Amino acid sequence: MTAIPTPSYVTVDPAPRLVFGPGxxxxxxxxxxxxxxxxxxxxxxxxxxxxxxxxxxxxxxxxxxxxxxxxxxxxxxxxxxxxxxxxxxxxxxxxxxxxxxxxxxxxxxxxxxxxxxxxxxxxxxxxxxxxxxxxxxxxxxxxxxxxxxxxxxxxxxxxxxxxxxxxxxxxxxxxxxxxxxxxxDPELTLGVPPPVTAATGMDALTHALESLASRRANDVAAGDALRAVELVSAHLATAVADGRDLAARSQLLLAAHLAGRAMRSTGLGLAHAIGHALTNRAGIPHGAALAMVLPAVLRFNLPVRAEAFGAAAGAFRFRSAGPTAPGDRTGGPASAEAAAHRLVDEVAALSAAVGTDRPLRAAGVGPGLVPVLAADAVADVVIANNPRPATEDEVAAVVTAAL
Ligand SMILES: [Fe+2]
CATH class of the missing domain: 3.40.50.1970 (Rossmann fold)
Incomplete structure (x- = not known):
């Protein structure tokens, strides 16, 4: 796989020490x-x-x-x-x-x-x-x-x-x-209510996908990020449906950690820039805000990250619940661009399965707020990692697509 652009120099710090498991x-x-x-x-x-x-x-x-x-x-x-x-x-x-x-x-x-x-x-x-x-x-x-x-x-x-x-x-x-x-300790997460489980899981998924697409993407981070995509796509709908499922809770807690490790060396991108603005200006919780704009952000970045997105689409192969995504998930080789489009479909289907696929209007965001959100997003330092440079007008178009 040559999908992930590798910079000439990367430093990965092993901290923190990880202690993981029930109890x-x-x-x-x-x-x-x-x-x-x-x-x-x-x-x-x-x-x-x-x-x-x-x-x-x-x-x-x-x-x-x-x-x-x-x-x-x-x-x-x-x-x-x-x-x-x-x-x-x-x-x-x-x-x-x-x-x-x-x-x-x-x-x-x-x-x-x-x-x-x-x-x-x-x-x-x-x-x-x-x-x-x-x-x-x-x-x-x-x-x-x-x-x-x-x-x-x-x-x-x-x-x-x-x-x-x-x-x-x-x-x-x-x-x-x-x-x-x-x-x-996954036992500490057993009482998290379904909407919070869904939103936080979409936050972890967004970290993994933005890490894979980042201007600072690297193959060390990609290993963690792709595994995080596999774990979230395989277990999120299960944990939302049954919060007491300790196996699903365990895998999601590890997924969030791996996605966090990935983003530490790559940074995030446009979804987080818009997401921060949505939380500041409209009070939408972080993960919920990300889920609402993630498909539109992926479509914006797709032309410059088709191969990385194709790799991420492959990581959805364990998705076990919710509606079947359109497209061929098991067939032979397809073009990188077709695989990348499949990622957008998979993300949208997962979001629908866990109930985070709401339009921004449902959270009280109308067209009048779009210019403010776009201005905030381009001023957020996190946007510097986005693989495709985005002008204020382009960010406004991405937000509008999520209305
Ligand atoms: Fe986040």
Whole structure:
């Protein structure tokens, strides 16, 4: 396969250490203790706390002799104010000693935790934590415990935080805030409701596909990304239909992690640029926003990434539920372009099977908002990785196609 353009130089960091499997949450305490730290700030959100999931992590820490302070005031799409409150909590817990940060939740608590870990030891306004010149000390060590299978936030050091004044996302963190360990326990995801399971699964799929298509695509990342596509396409509809299916939950949690590893060396692209704008301007949850625009973005990028998309279409061969996609999924060789079109059909069929195939109008987005979304998307740094350069007018056309 020569589908994936390979740059002349790629660096792949093996962090975080991965601990994966049912019951893995018990390892959180020993991992923190092995860092030489006896106190932890557990960063989570009210929903995860109310579901009792944070309490399981707290118990695992206590069993290993690690004292826990809980900070559970992270909002969905965390803001700079959330981070400031977390930094204050971390500094109180730190009190001149050692402290680890244990991030428990979906993308929001993990993103906030990175900024909190860095802000706790760097006396600058949290807004400046994206500036290497302002950051003098490495962040507190982070152990990440994802409770949804989607963001892959446990694989990288950058937290996406909303600057509510500027109405845009900022990326806070650095290499020191890559979690030292990612503890993937699928039992923690059994209670995730079907719509969230569907949306987060589509987020993971989007990470894998944008990684494969990125200007910085490479074959190391492609290995992880293609496996992630296989796992999401094979198991997402099952997990949406039966949230207690531990095998499906396990495979999705691993898929999200692999897609996260893939995007770490490639970046993302246009779907995320538009998706961030949709969350900021229309309040649409991240994964749901991505699912609504992904087919249109794939069609836009298809002319310059036909071979990579064809490879991704092949990774859908294990799809086991939902309507059969149009086209020949098992036959002989077809043109690269035909295979790439099949990817768009497969993605649309999977999205329909899990109920995320809504038009933007259904979420309250009308034509009047399109120019604002397009302007936001071209200003988002993530668009730099998109394989096909996109003008503001072209982005507006992609969004309009998803209306
Ligand atoms: Fe994402």
């Amino acid at each position: 893995a949450v018990a390892e959180v305490g020993p991992i923190v203790r092995d860092l030489g730290v006896r106190r932890a700030l557990l960063v989570t959100d009210p929903g995860v706390a109310a579901a009792g999931v944070a309490a399981r992590v707290e118990a695992a820490c206590a069993a290993a002799g690690v004292a826990v302070t809980v900070f559970d005031r992270v909002a969905p799409s965390p803001t700079l104010a959330d981070v400031e409150a977390g930094v204050a909590a971390a500094r109180r817990a730190l009190d001149g000693g050692e402290l680890a940060v244990v991030a428990v939740g979906g993308g929001s608590p993990m993103d906030a935790a990175k900024a909190i870990a860095l802000g706790a030891v760097n006396p600058v306004p949290v807004r400046r934590l994206d500036d290497p010149a302002a950051v003098e000390r490495p962040g507190l060590p982070i152990v990440a415990v994802p409770t949804t299978a989607g963001t892959g936030a446990e694989t990288n050091g950058f937290g996406v935080v909303t600057d509510t004044e500027a109405v845009r996302k900022v990326y806070l963190g650095d290499e020191s805030t890559v979690p030292v360990a990612a503890v993937l």
